Amino acid sequence: MRASVSVILIWVCFATAAPALADADAIFTRANADYAAKKYKSAIEQYESLVKSGQWNPTLFYNLGNAYFRVDDLGRAILNYERALALDPQQPEARANLQLVRDRARALELTPNWIEQHLDFLTREQFTWLAAVAFWIAAAIVTGLYFAKRRPVVWIFALVLAAVVAVGAAGAVYLLETGSAGRDLAIVTGKNIQARVATAESAGTVLVLPPGSEIKILSRRGNWDYAALPNDFEGWIPAQSAERVRL
Numbered sequence: 001m002r003a004s005v006s007v008i009l010i011w012v013c014f015a016t017a018a019p020a021l022a023d024a025d026a027i028f029t030r031a032n033a034d035y036a037a038k039k040y041k042s043a044i045e046q047y048e049s050l051v052k053s054g055q056w057n058p059t060l061f062y063n064l065g066n067a068y069f070r071v072d073d074l075g076r077a078i079l080n081y082e083r084a085l086a087l088d089p090q091q092p093e094a095r096a097n098l099q100l101v102r103d104r105a106r107a108l109e110l111t112p113n114w115i116e117q118h119l120d121f122l123t124r125e126q127f128t129w130l131a132a133v134a135f136w137i138a139a140a141i142v143t144g145l146y147f148a149k150r151r152p153v154v155w156i157f158a159l160v161l162a163a164v165v166a167v168g169a170a171g172a173v174y175l176l177e178t179g180s181a182g183r184d185l186a187i188v189t190g191k192n193i194q195a196r197v198a199t200a201e202s203a204g205t206v207l208v209l210p211p212g213s214e215i216k217i218l219s220r221r222g223n224w225d226y227a228a229l230p231n232d233f234e235g236w237i238p239a240q241s242a243e244r245v246r247l
Helices: 001-036 042-051 058-070 074-087 092-105 126-146 153-178
Strands: 187-190 193-196 205-209 214-221 224-229 231-239 242-244
Touching: 001 058, 058 074, 058 092, 074 092, 074 187, 092 214, 126 153, 205 224, 205 231, 214 231, 214 242, 224 242
Parallel strands: none
Antiparallel strands: 187 214, 187 242, 193 205, 193 231, 214 224, 224 231
C-alpha cells in the first residue's frame, strides 16, 4: 500500500513538473527570439519571469545580462553576468562580457584579502566536495584502526593527512562563503549611488558608486544597507539600489 502511494506521489510530481518545464522552455525560446529581433525590453521581461520562478541556469543569466547591456542598464548587466559566473565560474563568454561592461561603467570592485587570492585554484563547491571526501576517508580509517589488531604508522599518517585536508577545505569554504565574493556580495544597480556616513540623504558622502560596483552587505536598518565598499570604505546605501548576486 505504501509503495503504491509513493508511486502515485512521484507520478503527480512528475506530471506537475513536466508542464512547468515545458512552459519555461517556451518562455526562454520566445525571449531569445525577441532578443534576436532587438525587442530587448520584452526579452528582459520574459527572462526575469524565469528568474522569479526559480528557473536558474548560467545561460539564462548570461542572456539576461546581454539584454540589459543592450538597453544600457550596465548595473543589472554586471549583476547577471556575476550570477552566471556564480553558477558556472568557467563560462568564458560571461567573464569576457563582465570585464567589458565593468570597464565601460567604470565600476568599482572589492579587493579580496590575501587568503581569498590564494584560494582561487578551486571553487567553493570543489572545496566542499574535497572536505566531504577527506572527512569520509578519515572516518573509514578510524573505523579500520579501531577494529585492527595492529595499527601501522602509514595508516595513522593517512588519517592525520585526511583530517588536515578536511579541516583545511572546510575552512576554505567558510572563508569563501564570508569573503568579498561570498553570500553577502551585492552589485549596485542604481546610477551614481552615494554611500553615506548615516541613514539619511542629507548625511555626508563616503564614496560615489558607479553602476555595477561591488559591495558586501554587512547589516540592514530600515531601508538602508550598511556595506563594505571598494577602497576599504564602509557606508550606508539605499537598500533598493543594490542586489545580492546569490538569490
